Amino acid sequence: AQTIHQWPVAEIKAVGSPLSLGCTIKGKSSPNLYWYWQATGGTLQQLFYSITVGQVESVVQLNLSASRPKDDQFILSTEKLLLSHSGFYLCAWSLAGEQYFGPGTRLTVL
Amino acid sequence: QQKVQQSPESLSVPEGGMASLNCTSSDRNFQYFWWYRQHSGEGPKALMSIFSDGDKKEGRFTAHLNKASLHVSLHIRDSQPSDSALYFCAARASSGSWQLIFGSGTQLTVMP
Numbered sequence: 001a002q003t004i005h006q007w008p009v010a011e012i013k014a015v016g017s018p019l020s021l022g023c024t025i026k027g028k029s030s031p032n033l034y035w036y037w038q039a040t041g042g043t044l045q046q047l048f049y050s051i052t053v054g055q056v057e058s059v060v061q062l063n064l065s066a067s068r069p070k071d072d073q074f075i076l077s078t079e080k081l082l083l084s085h086s087g088f089y090l091c092a093w094s095l096a097g098e099q100y101f102g103p104g105t106r107l108t109v110l
Numbered sequence: 111q112q113k114v115q116q117s118p119e120s121l122s123v124p125e126g127g128m129a130s131l132n133c134t135s136s137d138r139n140f141q142y143f144w145w146y147r148q149h150s151g152e153g154p155k156a157l158m159s160i161f162s163d164g165d166k167k168e169g170r171f172t173a174h175l176n177k178a179s180l181h182v183s184l185h186i187r188d189s190q191p192s193d194s195a196l197y198f199c200a201a202r203a204s205s206g207s208w209q210l211i212f213g214s215g216t217q218l219t220v221m222p
Contacts, residue, residue, distance in 0.1 A: 049208055098156055098159060101153030104153050
């Protein structure tokens with residue numbers, strides 16, 4: 001069975017500080033991977049997707065970057081956080097169009 | 111304008127009642143639809159998919175798709191307090207498309 005793990009569970013960071021969020025998928029070879037951002041109670045905004053190792057496509061520009069260093073790992077990062085980066089970050093993988101989400105990381109920027 | 115619009119924004123139903131959620135697409139390229147449910151503090155989980163016109167029933171949940179009117183609905187009968195969650199409609203264009211477009215969501219509250 002496939003499992004998806006995100007870390008950390010939650011972060012509280014200062015404006016201007018760096019950030020790195022991680023996502024690991026086990027039990028699925030060469031998955032399509034996605035990063036989403038969600039404001040509290042809001043819709044899901046897709047940020048990045050990756051079809052293969054080393055290849056990442058940006059969907060929206062939010063002063064964030066993503067990388068896929070390994071087949072089962074997806075990293076979201078920024079060197080300088082903004083207040084607007086606060087929210088819920090979700091990683092997902094897909095099979096036959098359906099997307100499967102991780103538990104998410106709650107980010108609070110102060 | 112958002113390509114996938116949901117209504118109502120919020121909905122309250124009594125326990126045991128029927129909840130009806132609606133979704134309309136503005137893009138005729140969308141051929142595949144899902145309903146997702148998200149409990150507070152968790153990631154969304156797919157409830158069901160619907161790709162053909164008509165009804166699809168899974169337990170207490172029934173989805174209906176009308177491609178001509180680009181309308182999808184979800185009906186939950188015998189609603190339970192555990193059904194209280196944020197519900198999203200999601201749409202995808204072709205079979206080769208990687209992108210899933212999510213609607214704005216409907217917050218469902220089932221009152222005991």
